[in-house]
Amino acid sequence: AQRVTQPEKLLSVFKGAPVELKCNYSYSGSPELFWYVQYSRQRLQLLLRHISRESIKGFTADLNKGETSFHLKKPFAQEEDSAMYYCALGNLIFGKGTKLSVKP
Amino acid sequence: DSGVTQTPKHLITATGQRVTLRCSPRSGDLSVYWYQQSLDQGLQFLIQYYNGEERAKGNILERFSAQQFPDLHSELNLSSLELGDSALYFCASSARAGHQDEQFFGPGTRLTVL
Numbered sequence: 001a002q003r004v005t006q007p008e009k010l011l012s013v014f015k016g017a018p019v020e021l022k023c024n025y026s027y028s029g030s031p032e033l034f035w036y037v038q039y040s041r042q043r044l045q046l047l048l049r050h051i052s053r054e055s056i057k058g059f060t061a062d063l064n065k066g067e068t069s070f071h072l073k074k075p076f077a078q079e080e081d082s083a084m085y086y087c088a089l090g091n092l093i094f095g096k097g098t099k100l101s102v103k104p
Numbered sequence: 105d106s107g108v109t110q111t112p113k114h115l116i117t118a119t120g121q122r123v124t125l126r127c128s129p130r131s132g133d134l135s136v137y138w139y140q141q142s143l144d145q146g147l148q149f150l151i152q153y154y155n156g157e158e159r160a161k162g163n164i165l166e167r168f169s170a171q172q173f174p175d176l177h178s179e180l181n182l183s184s185l186e187l188g189d190s191a192l193y194f195c196a197s198s199a200r201a202g203h204q205d206e207q208f209f210g211p212g213t214r215l216t217v218l
Contacts, residue, residue, distance in 0.1 A: 004146075032204050043107075044147075044194070044209040051204065086146065091203040092162065094139075096146035 002027050004087050006095035013077050014103050021072040021098045023061075023087030033070040034088040035061055044086070047072075057081070077102045108210035110195050116216045122183040125213045129176055129197030135159065136178040137198070137207060138170055142191040153178055154201040182215070190217045 003026040013019050025031055035047040048056045050063045050070060061072045070087060082102045087095040109128045117123055129136050138150040149162035153172035164170075167185075172178040182189060192214050196207040 006146075036207075043211055044196075046206045049204075049206070091198075091205070091207055092137075092149045092152075092160065094147040094149070096144075 002089055002093050004089045004093050004095040006085075006087055006098050008098045009096070010099045010101065012101045012103065015079055016076050019074050019077040019081070019100065019102075021085050021087075021100065023070045023072065023095060025068050025070065025087075025089045025093075027068075027089055031063070031065075031070075032090050033061070033063060034091055035059070035070075035072050036086045036088060036094075038084040038086070040083070047085070079104055108195060108197050108208050110193075110210035110213050112213060113211070114214050114216075116218065117185060118218055119185055119187060121185050121217075122181065123185065123215065125180040125182070125193055125195075125215075127178045127180070127195030127197075127210055129178070129195075130208045133197035133199050133208070134176065135198045135201055135205075136172055136176070137196040138164075138178070138180050139194040139196065140191045141194060141212075142188075147194065150180070159201055160203075185217045187217050190215055 005024045033050045037047040038044045059074045079102045084097045086097045111126045134155045137152045139147040150164040151170050152160040156172050170180045192212045194212045195210040198205040198207045
């Protein structure tokens with residue numbers, strides 16, 4: 001069955017610290033993976049997708065097929081990164097989300 | 105506003121009732137997706153329409169139905185409502201039928217069933 005797991009409900013880091021939001025997926029084929037973000041009082045929006053291999057707002061995510069993971073990373077967290085982050089498989093299967101809180 | 109719009113913003117109703125949620129996609133987008141977000145749950149995909157036709161189906165209950173009209177707006181009908189149907193219902197749109205395109209989300213409709 002297709003599934004996305006985000007093991008952390010809440011992740012709290014200090015400003016300037018590295019951050020990694022975990023995402024593991026279950027899928028037998030070649031996955032298409034996405035990260036969406038929802039800032040306070042804003043709509044859910046695309047942050048990045050693995051096929052474009054871009055860095056958005058300093059975030060990157062690498063697809064690891066061996067570990068079936070697509071973790072989201074940023075070397076130095078900023079307060080404005082505080083938001084809900086959702087990992088999505090095939091743009092239809094979403095994880096439950098991780099709330100990132102960046103403290104000053 | 106050329107983004108995805110959803111009406112109403114809030115809806116409070118009683119068990120056993122029927123409601124209709126409305127979504128207008130982003131200008132030019134042909135696909136509409138419906139999601140349910142309950143307390144402590146992620147986004148659960150319900151159904152997708154592309155250019156008026158059902159394209160993909162998720163965990164949508166038989167009490168729920170949807171359609172997409174010729175002007176591409178979509179409606180999600182929820183009937184015989186139960187307390188557990190209380191949730192945030194999101195609509196999203198994308199340009200094409202496939203699932204590799206960026207989805208643009210609406211602000212959601214918060215449904216409360218009393």
